[in-house]
Structure formats: C-alpha cells, structure tokens
Amino acid sequence: MPTRTVTVGSSSGLHARPAKIFVEAAAKAPVKVTIRSGDRKPVPAKSMLSVLALGAKQGTEVILEAEGEGADEALDSLAELLAKDLDADA
Amino acid sequence: MSDQLLDPRAIRLGETAAGRDDAIRRCGEVLVEIGAAEPGYIDTMLAREQSISTYVGEGVAIPHGTLAGKDLVKRDALAVLRFPETVDWDGEPVTLCVAIAAQGDGHVELLAALAEILLDEDQARELREATEPETVIRLLGSIQEEAKQ
Numbered sequence: 001m002p003t004r005t006v007t008v009g010s011s012s013g014l015h016a017r018p019a020k021i022f023v024e025a026a027a028k029a030p031v032k033v034t035i036r037s038g039d040r041k042p043v044p045a046k047s048m049l050s051v052l053a054l055g056a057k058q059g060t061e062v063i064l065e066a067e068g069e070g071a072d073e074a075l076d077s078l079a080e081l082l083a084k085d086l087d088a089d090a
Numbered sequence: 091m092s093d094q095l096l097d098p099r100a101i102r103l104g105e106t107a108a109g110r111d112d113a114i115r116r117c118g119e120v121l122v123e124i125g126a127a128e129p130g131y132i133d134t135m136l137a138r139e140q141s142i143s144t145y146v147g148e149g150v151a152i153p154h155g156t157l158a159g160k161d162l163v164k165r166d167a168l169a170v171l172r173f174p175e176t177v178d179w180d181g182e183p184v185t186l187c188v189a190i191a192a193q194g195d196g197h198v199e200l201l202a203a204l205a206e207i208l209l210d211e212d213q214a215r216e217l218r219e220a221t222e223p224e225t226v227i228r229l230l231g232s233i234q235e236e237a238k239q
Contacts, residue, residue: 013198055202
C-alpha cells in the first residue's frame with residue numbers, strides 16, 4: 001500500500017487550524033486516506049476528531065496510507081501539507 | 091501548567107448567545123474573569139475563528155486565540171460554556187464550547203484528550219447534555235491528568 005512518513009511541520013502541532021486544513025484536504029482526496037502515529041491504529045484522515053486525538057506535535061512522525069487510483073498523488077500533496085508550517089500564515 | 095486547568099468557576103452550563111461571535115466573546119470573558127487571559131485575548135479568539143472555524147464535530151467548538159494572542163495568556167486554562175439552545179456555528183449547531191487559553195503546546199495533548207472523549211458517542215452526549223459542573227469535571231478530569239504528564 002502506498003505510504004508516506006511525514007514529520008509534522010506546524011509549530012503548534014497538528015491541532016485546530018493546521019488539523020482543519022489537513023482534514024479538509026484529505027476529505028477532497030479521491031481515495032480514502034488514513035493517518036497514524038507510532039503503533040496506534042490508523043484513523044481516517046478526514047475525521048477532525050480522529051486527527052486531533054493523535055495529539056501530534058511539531059516533529060511528531062505520522063504515517064499516511066491510501067490505496068487505489070490516485071493514491072500516490074493524494075499522499076504526496078497531503079504529505080507536503082503536513083510537512084509545512086501551517087501556522088506560519090495564521 | 092497550572093494545577094487547575096479547569097477551574098470550576100469557568101464551567102457555565104446555562105449560557106445563551108445571539109450567534110457564533112457572541113458565544114466566543116462570552117467564552118473569552120470567562121477566561122478573563124478567572125484571570126487566565128488579558129481582555130485583548132478575546133479579539134484574537136475572534137480573529138482565529140474568522141481565519142478558520144474551531145468547530146470540531148459532535149456539537150462542540152474549541153475557541154482559542156491566535157499565535158499572536160499567546161502573549162495575552164496569563165496561565166493555561168479551559169472554560170466550558172454550554173448553550174442549551176445551541177448556537178449556529180457556520181451552519182453547525184454548537185451546544186458546547188471548550189475555550190482554550192494556552193501558552194505552550196500543552197494544549198495539543200489537551201485537545202487530543204478532548205477528541206478521545208468526543209469520539210466516544212456516549213461520553214460526547216453526556217458532555218453535551220451536562221447540567222452539573224461535576225459531570226463536566228468528571229468527564230474532562232482525564233484531560234487535566236493527561237495534560238500534566
């Protein structure tokens with residue numbers, strides 16, 4: 001399964017604003033994307049509550065996974081988003 | 091991090107608000123009243139909301155300030171305001187606001203713990219329907235402990 005390992009870039013972690021931007025992008029993806037951190041079970045990347053529950057801070061490594069047509073492209077753009085500091089333009 | 095992240099005085103379960111911004115202002119006023127933030131923090135909460143909604147699902151929003159507002163935070167604290175008649179939050183009905191004042195990134199754990207509670211349907215409902223501060227403290231008590239770790 002196509003997978004990307006990304007380090008969270010947002011200075012305040014994957015919380016309200018960066019999480020929302022990420023979740024909205026994941027919801028638009030043509031494939032189902034999951035996100036997990038460490039050994040915890042993968043959760044839907046388009047679920048705000050699930051993403052918040054990860055408690056990912058800046059520097060936390062998360063793993064994105066998706067399957068199907070367009071999975072690689074979707075993962076690339078989501079990974080790019082996660083690596084950015086989404087608080088920078090807050 | 092303060093020992094008392096959730097001050098019982100910051101739990102208000104019978105609030106009313108004319109709309110989203112009014113609800114945010116009430117949340118901010120409570121944080122100011124309990125000495126957790128300077129009055130200017132309220133404007134940064136409104137600015138944050140305009141930039142992106144703090145609605146998280148399950149009828150719950152988590153209003154908080156912008157990064158620029160961090161300097162106006164005196165201590166990390168939560169305020170829990172319940173609007174039994176619900177507030178229209180950009181089309182989503184909001185019953186509960188968990189307002190946040192945070193200086194560092196301790197609130198990421200705090201939000202994670204809150205999200206865990208809201209992912210559990212029964213606990214989410216209990217929290218939305220709480221009429222006693224004790225219920226809120228019991229449900230969110232785990233947040234306080236986790237945030238201290």
